Amino acid sequence: MLAFDNLKSVKLPAKCYCVGISAFENCTNLAEITFSPALQLIYDRAFAGSQALKRVLLPATVEKVDSTAFINCPNVEELAIPQAIRYNVFEIFRHSTNLKKLYILSLSHYKFPKNNPIKGFPNKECKVYVQDSQLDEYKKDPTWSKFGEILPLSQSGIYDGMGMLIQ
DSSP states (O other), rough: OOOOOOOOOOOOOOOOOOTTTTTTTTTTOEEEEEOOOOOOEEEEEEETTOOTTTTEEOTTTTOOOOTTTTTOOTTTOOOEEGGEEEHHHHHHTTTTOOEEEEOOOOSSSSOOOOTOOOOTHHHHHHHEEGGGGHHHHHHHHHTTSSEEEEEGGGGSSOOOOOSBOOO
């Protein structure tokens, strides 16, 4: 039995800038992570195999997430997408086929990736929250409009209209 077998939640320290390689790998009961507002890097396999993980609210400060950091995390339902990882986020979360809410923290509109690796995605069951100033642009986009609803971040209860955590 590993020391982390029964770990259900993690709160990273306020000054935590990175999560190391395999730091929480195969913590199958890990359901909740509170990320540091200073977080910048998440390395390979940091949360790989965290089967119970449902919510990944990455702060806007994240600059890099390695492609295998969240591999085999199939039950993620809520995901925040910081500006810096918006182009490879769906590759990073390719096994997360249960996404129900996306929070796009990007400062500018971006096109939905053509080579989306998530099966059955986009879907009408998923709500997308975008910066309030970009709402109309996302609603007019033919791919983003395939999602259930596109709503302003200020209505998320988690982020303000500019993509900053309210908590």
